[in-house]
Amino acid sequence: MRVFLGSGSRAEHAWFMSEILRDIQLRIQFLAGGSWRDSLKPTRIMDVNERARGMIEMVAAMMICGTIGWLVVVSGRPVTQVVLWRCVFGALVLLPICATKGYLRSGRMSWRQFAIAVAGGAALVANWLLLFSAYSKSSISIATTVYNTQPFMLVGLGALFLGERLTLAKLGWLSLSFCGMLLIVRTQSEPGAAQSNYLWGIALSLGAAFFYALVALFAKQLKGVPPHLIALVHVIVGVVVLSPLVLQGGWPAGALTWSTLATLGVIHTGLMYILLYGAIQRLPTHLTGALSFIYPIVAIVVDNVAFGHRLHLLQVIGAALILLAAAGMTLGWSLRRKAHEEKAIV
Secondary structure: OOOOOOOOOOOHHHHHHHHHHHHHHHHHHHOOOOOOOHHHHOOOOHHHHHHHHHHHHHHHHHHHHHHHHHHHHHHHOOHHHHHHHHHHHHHHHHHHHHHOOOOOOOOOOOOHHHHHHHHHHHHHHHHHHHHHHHHHOOHHHHHHHOOHHHHHHHHHHHHHHOOOOEEEHHHHHHHHHHHHHHHOOOOOOOOOHHHHHHHHHHHHHHHHHHHHHHHHHHHHOOOOOOOHHHHHHHHHHHHHHHHHHHHHOOOOOOOHHHHHHHHHHHHHHHHHHHHHHHHHHOOOHHHHHHHOOOHHHHHHHHHHHHHHHOOOOOHHHHHHHHHHHHHHHOOOOOOOOHHHHHHEEE
C-alpha cells in the first residue's frame, strides 16, 4: 500500500484514506478465516441470486395460477365441490409445512388475529366460488380479465376503512379500467352466447374481485403472522364451511376427476402459495406487482388453446385497458414525474 508524505491535494488524501480503510477491511476478513481472493468477490452476488430465485418462483406461481380455470372446467364438477377439495388437498400440503416451521405452536397467533384470519378465509372461499362460477358464463379469458379489477376494489376499501389517500392518478387508472369494462360488457363472448349469461359471468367476476380485495384488507391486519399459517387457516375454513353442503351430494368419481381436484389442491394451492410467498420475501414490491400480470396473460392463452375461446377486437381493447390500468395502479405509475406532486382529493 502506498504512503504519501507531505501535504498533497485533497484528491490524494481522499484516495489515501480509502486505501487505508480497504487495507483494514482485508486484514479483518483474513483474520476471520477468509482469503484475500474471497475479499475481492462482488458483495452483491447473494442479492442477485436471491432476486433471480424470487423471479423464478413468482413466474412459476403466476403460470400455475393461469391454468386454474382450465382445471376447473375439465373437472366437470360443481364449483362447490371443486373449492372444497381444493381446500382439503391444500390443507394436506400446508399443514405439515406449518408444523415443520413451528407455526402451530401456541402464541403464534392471538385470538383477535385468528378471528381476522377466519374472516379472510370466508372471503377467500366466496372469491373462489364466484370466480369458478364465472368461467362457464363468460369464458376464462373474460372472467380472469375482469377479476383483475381487484386492485381498484382494494383502493376503495382502503380509502373507506383505513383512511388511505385517494389521488388523482389512482382515479385516472380507475377511469381507464372502467372504460375497458364498458367495452367488454358491450360485447358477447361468442355470437350465439346468451347475453344474460355473459353479463352474469362479468358480475360474478366483479364479485370475486371484491371478495379478494377483502382478503387483502384482512391480511393487512395480520402483520407478523406467518403467511403459510394464514393460508392454512383459510383452507381449513373452506373445509369446515363447505363439507356439510358438498358431501351430502356424493363423492367425486373417476381417476380424471380425482387427479384434477388433487392437482388443484396440491399444485395450485399448496405449491403455488409456497412459491408465491417465497417470491414476495425475495423481490421488491414493484417487481412482484409487475410479474403478477403473467397470470391473466397465461389464462387468456390457455383459454384459447384448450377451448378455442378468442376475444373479439373490442374485448381485446377492453382487456388491454383493464390490465394496463391495473398495472398502473399496482406499480404506482403517474403522469407526473414525482409521486409527491400528486394532489390528494380525499
